Amino acid sequence: MRGERSGRRRADPAVKALGAEPINPEDKPIGAWTALRDLAGVVGRSGAPQLHARVAGALGLTLAGKGLGVLAPLALGAAVNRLAEGQSTGATVGLSFMALAIGWALIRFLSSATPQLSDVVFAPVRAAAQRKTAAETFAHALNLSLDFHQTKRSGALSRTMDRGSRAVDFLLRIIAFNLGPTVVELVLAAAVLGGLYDWRFGALAIAVVAIYAVVTFGMANWRLEHRRAMNAADTEAAGLSVDALLNYETVKSFGAERRAAESYDRALETYVSAALKANGSLAALNLIQAAIMNVGLGVMAVMAGFEAAAGRMGPGDVTAAVLILISLYQPLNILGFAYREIRQSFIDMEEMLKVTRQTPQVADAADARHLPRPADARGASLAFEGVGYRHDARANGLEDVDFTAAPGTTTALVGPSGSGKSTIVKLALRLLDPQVGRVLIDGQDAREVTQESLRRAVALVPQDVALFNDSIRANIAFARPDADEAAIWEAAEAAELADFIRALPNGMDTKVGERGLKLSGGERQRVGIARALLADPCILILDEATSALDSRTEAAIQKTLRKARAGRTTLVVAHRLSTVADADQILVLKAGRVVERGAHHELVARVGGEYAALWRKQTRGARTRTAGEA
Incomplete structure (x- = not known):
């Protein structure tokens, strides 16, 4: 039966040969329509207050503003015509002109005010969508597997998430409330110019906008590589600076401050060079855009002048036609900027979507169950059945590892560096999934229970304890945030940390x-031990948990850990064999295989055994040191 179940879990041979499960390719391009669908989905689940009403109201206000923007020049044109037509009736003409001029100013004010009101109405939706995007990406990145985080730079990943969330805000503001309404305004302006005056006026407006758009899009695409280079250099500089700041102790220890600063400076030099190219091409684009707009205005003015000279248009109509074209050009100025930034935002969003489209190698099954805590205080059993795993960065990996840690017992893993001890720890915590065989906790396959419940049952004290930049209380309580002060102090006492605090x-x-x-x-290791004890796990993993302690403190902690093992199953990784001499069973690993197993007295007695050789070497070294001190 065990052979049948293990067989079902065997990895694909190609996967086994590669040494890792396949992951989604990061470099697969993500199209604009896909990004827009994701954008709409984010808005839908953003949880913004009065979402549908706000979207409808903001769009309505924006479209109303565009319509009023086209009507305003007509009111002023009518005022000028009235002034020109009735020069003999001064008072009447003056009042009529004043009324139309006031109407023009009012309409123009409303056309300017509606976009601002629209922004106020829609701002909560944009803010909620940006927050949702950032939170979801951050949560997804945290849920990704160990392989992802081991190959990513923290600074670069942080910058990618930041730029991607800001891109969501920008795209919502520009696409929904600038580009779309600008197209509506162009249609209205062409219809008014062609309907009230001459079809050629409408055709000219469309032609100028079309030429402007083609030139802008073409040059923006040409400039895109400059922006990509800027992004790459910016990400590289951010990654270098964060790496150096996080590892400043190493930098200072090797006197490498100048080297780190020079590397950062070179990255900034690359960024500045790309930025100068981008700014130069932007200036060229702005000059060409200005030329197109002013040529269009000049042609419109000349055409309107000829029409006025022929008596088919009044002076107010000339004014209105030119003003309509000018008002149309205002969003076109934004269009050039918007297109550039939209393309850039799609690049930023694409980088973020590549993160969210990564599939974790370790994920809960669709029917994953909760791992129940044992009914009695005996701890949980831990079993490896024919487990095999090979990292793609290593020539060797675990092969056919079999052992069972009975509830309440202590199992020690010993062996040279690179023999597979840390991989076994990661498999027990389900930070990795076996490529062959299976890991069982209380008889349940670790892949068939939820990761959350499994990690409540298993606690780790690593060799290098990582702490948050927070208080000692917060770091101990991280294992159980709902723990009260008494429980935190009890864990600190158990870890021989209370007097220090x-x-x-x-x-x-x-x-x-x-x-x-x-x-x-x-001190960090003792905080890590206190944190693990506060979690009250069924299985306690100690990965060289006392390696950074002095002999006296280590002896005290070992005594405490022996008490802490009561009612728990313990897995101990050790290089100093004296610390695991009391273990119920000791597994000796070499090149990913269990080459010996048994109790300390059994292994020491084996002639020519690996463990016996290690024991003699360590005890001989200890006797030599003692004699030297004497």
Whole structure:
């Protein structure tokens, strides 16, 4: 039966040969329509208040503003015509002109005010969509598997998410309330010019806009590579700066401040060079756009002048025709900028969508169950059945690993570096899934239970404990945010940390700094132990959990950990064999295989065994050090 079940879990041979499960290709292009569909989906699930009413109201106000923008010049034109026609009846003409002029000013004010009102109405929707995008991308990135985060730069990923969320806000504002309404305004302006005056006026307006758009789009596409280069250089500079700042201790230890600063400066130099090219091409584009618009205005003025001279148009009609074209050109100025920024925003959004389209290698099954806690305080069993896993960056991996850690027992993993101990830990935590075989917790396949419930049952104290830049209290309570003060102090006491905390001026409220670097290595490890104990797991994994402690503190912690093992199953990774001599079973790994197993006294007694050789080497070294000190 075990063979049949294990067989169903075996990986595809091609996958096994590669050493990793396939992931979605990052470089697959994402089209504009796909991005727009995603944009509409984000708006729909944004949770903005009165979503549908706000969208409809904002669009209505914007379209009304465009219509009023075309009507305003007609009112002024009528005023000028009235003034020109009735020079002999001064008072009447003056009142009529004043009324029309006031009407023109009012209509013009309304056409300017409606977009502002539209922005106020729609702003909560944009803000909610931007927040939703950022939150979903961040959550998705956190849920991605270990392989993704091991190959990504934190600074570059952060910049990608930031630019992508801002792109959502920009696209919503520009596409819905600038480009679409501008097309409506063009149609209205052409209809008014052709209907009231001459069809050639409408044709001229459309022709000028078409030439302007073709030139703008063509040059914007040419400039796109400059913007891509700017983005790449900006991302590289951000990644270098964040890497250096996060690892400043390493930088300073090797006196590499100048090298780090020079690398950052070179990245900025590349960015500046790309930015200068982009700005130069932008200036050329603006000059060409201005030339097209002013030639169009000149031709319109000449045509209107000839029509007025022939008596077919009044002076007010000439004014209205020119003003309509000028009012049409105002959004066209934005069109050039909008097209450039829309293309750039699509690039930014594309980079973000590549992150959200990554599929985690480790994910909950559709029918994943909750892992129940054992009814009694015995801990949970942990079993590896024929497990195989190979990283694509390594020549060797785990092969046919079989062992069972019974509830309440301690299993130790020993062996040289690179033998597979850390991989077993990651498989037990389900940070990785086995490519062959399966991992069982209390008889349940780890792939068939939810990750959340599994990681509530399993707690890890790593060799290098990572802490948040927050208080000691917050870092201990991270394992169980609902824990009360008494429980936090109890965990600190168990980790031999309480006296140290009481001696601090700010006690539990002491900030530990970036990654906990204000604390010593031993203090960080004790915080990690307290955090794991507060989680009250069924399975406790100690990955060299006392390696950074002095001998006296290590002895105290080992005594505490022995107490903490009661009612828990413990998996211990150790290089110092003396720390695991009391383990119920010891697994000796070499090149990804379990080459020996048994209790300490059994393994030491084996002539020519791996464990016995390691024990003799370590105890001989300890005796040598003791003799030297004497």
